Amino acid sequence: MSGINYSEKIPNNVNLSGDRTLQRALEHWQPNYLQWWQEMGPEGAQSFDVYLRTAVSVQPDGWAHFDYVKMPEYRWGIFLAPQDGQRKIHFGEQLGRDAWQEAPGEHRANLRRIIVTQGDTEPASVEQQRHLGLTAPSLYDLRNLFQVNVEEGRHLWAMVYLLHRYFGRDGREEADALLQRNSGDQDSPRILGAFNEKTPDWLAFYMFTYFTDRDGKFQLSALSESGFDPLARTTKFMLTEEAHHMFVGESGVSRVLQRTCQVMNELKTEDPAVLRAAGVIDLPTIQRYLNFHYSVTIDLFGADQSSNAAIFYSSGLKGRYEEGKRSDDHQLKNDTYRVLEVADGKLREIEVPMLNALNEVLRDDFIRDSMAGVGRWNRVMEKSGVAFRLQVPHKAFNRKIGALAGIRVAPDGTVLSEDQWRANQDSWLPTEGDRAFVASLMGRVAEPGKFANWIAPPPIGINRQPIDFEYVRFN
Ligand SMILES: [Fe+2]
Numbered sequence: 001m002s003g004i005n006y007s008e009k010i011p012n013n014v015n016l017s018g019d020r021t022l023q024r025a026l027e028h029w030q031p032n033y034l035q036w037w038q039e040m041g042p043e044g045a046q047s048f049d050v051y052l053r054t055a056v057s058v059q060p061d062g063w064a065h066f067d068y069v070k071m072p073e074y075r076w077g078i079f080l081a082p083q084d085g086q087r088k089i090h091f092g093e094q095l096g097r098d099a100w101q102e103a104p105g106e107h108r109a110n111l112r113r114i115i116v117t118q119g120d121t122e123p124a125s126v127e128q129q130r131h132l133g134l135t136a137p138s139l140y141d142l143r144n145l146f147q148v149n150v151e152e153g154r155h156l157w158a159m160v161y162l163l164h165r166y167f168g169r170d171g172r173e174e175a176d177a178l179l180q181r182n183s184g185d186q187d188s189p190r191i192l193g194a195f196n197e198k199t200p201d202w203l204a205f206y207m208f209t210y211f212t213d214r215d216g217k218f219q220l221s222a223l224s225e226s227g228f229d230p231l232a233r234t235t236k237f238m239l240t241e242e243a244h245h246m247f248v249g250e251s252g253v254s255r256v257l258q259r260t261c262q263v264m265n266e267l268k269t270e271d272p273a274v275l276r277a278a279g280v281i282d283l284p285t286i287q288r289y290l291n292f293h294y295s296v297t298i299d300l301f302g303a304d305q306s307s308n309a310a311i312f313y314s315s316g317l318k319g320r321y322e323e324g325k326r327s328d329d330h331q332l333k334n335d336t337y338r339v340l341e342v343a344d345g346k347l348r349e350i351e352v353p354m355l356n357a358l359n360e361v362l363r364d365d366f367i368r369d370s371m372a373g374v375g376r377w378n379r380v381m382e383k384s385g386v387a388f389r390l391q392v393p394h395k396a397f398n399r400k401i402g403a404l405a406g407i408r409v410a411p412d413g414t415v416l417s418e419d420q421w422r423a424n425q426d427s428w429l430p431t432e433g434d435r436a437f438v439a440s441l442m443g444r445v446a447e448p449g450k451f452a453n454w455i456a457p458p459p460i461g462i463n464r465q466p467i468d469f470e471y472v473r474f475n
Pocket residue numbers: 122151152155216
């Protein structure tokens with residue numbers, strides 16, 4: 001069952017019409033979702049025709065269906081990767097037993113919490129990005145933004161399906177609450193910190209899709225190992241969509257760097273003031289944005305030592321990144337892992353039981369993966385003959401969660417006094433002046449093939465269309 005049934009109100013490959021109760025519950029939720037989309041989704045863009053990709057099958061080739069769609073008419077639906085009837089739990093204390101096809105009673109509350117926490121991030125990012133369409137640097141970028149937004153909307157659907165199908169009344173209540181919390185809302189904010197931050201400009205958007213959507217990749221990968229089979233199958237399919245989001249981020253930052261380096265060479269200068277006057281974003285500002293998004297994102301992995309992480313793993317609910325490819329005992333009871341702590345004003349590593357450090361394990365996997373892309377960004381500078389290199393800050397820099405919260409650490413890992421931090425933080429994190437400058441560059445460029453002055457065009461278009469293709473029609 002790989003094709004997706006589009007004749008139904010809610011497109012799906014889970015035979016929804018065979019479960020009338022569930023179908024009715026989801027059809028009841030659907031208008032609330034659409035209302036949320038109208039109120040909190042992309043601002044002023046509901047009537048645009050957008051050249052979007054829609055999944056028509058969960059097979060690898062089911063990905064290439066492109067057409068003009070008005071976003072409120074996007075076919076959000078429920079698509080699970082194909083079932084493997086033989087699947088076993090492959091880590092934790094239940095290792096070797098059949099994977100669960102229903103929510104296991106003893107782990108129900110933890111499982112629901114995991115699904116709600118993941119689900120909450122999906123609409124949050126749509127809310128964070130809702131004003132960006134007004135200042136898109138090109139039609140190509142505008143289309144990519146909207147593609148990310150509709151897919152995050154679908155990711156919400158994916159989690160809501162699990163809540164409705166497997167968690168009864170409290171699942172339905174949680175699904176309603178996912179539409180009631182809002183990013184940055186004083187009274188009912190989103191669950192995780194980074195999803196209450198603003199994404200006010202396109203440099204922030206590219207950094208967000210590079211770093212924060214990559215957190216999504218790692219969380220979803222860990223959940224795709226789950227012994228709860230419906231969660232594993234749902235997240236596996238979500239991961240295929242996540243790849244495009246990270247592409248938008250990586251290529252976006254690359255193009256900003258390329259344009260800045262080009263102007264640096266033309267004007268033969270590294271002076272931020274001169275470059276700003278020429279309408280491009282100076283490299284130190286880009287580094288400060290990177291520092292911010294990186295540090296806020298690594299907080300999303302949670303406390304370095306966490307008994308919840310141990311329970312989620314031991315009970316088979318959440319694995320490690322690429323659990324199936326690892327060659328240890330998948331129980332980890334006798335293993336240790338090194339985490340950081342501060343002692344006598346210095347950072348030092350201590351060994352702790354690995355089960356308690358699984359948040360840190362996932363964070364470190366994320367860090368390795370993010371650094372690879374930063375290396376690719378640096379090749380843009382290298383090719384342009386520019387000496388500046390971007391760096392990810394030390395993982396203790398600007399942390400708000402875990403053992404490193406509340407201490408002051410420089411990007412190079414030096415522990416600082418509060419005074420030292422205050423004297424330097426403006427060179428490490430975006431200042432109001434930086435943000436105001438970047439904001440001053442933002443203005444919608446809506447002519448096919450034209451790009452804002454601060455960003456280079458992409459090397460190729462979407463779906464082999466030319467770069468000057470009309471990716472969005474405003475009507
Ligand atoms: Fe997502």
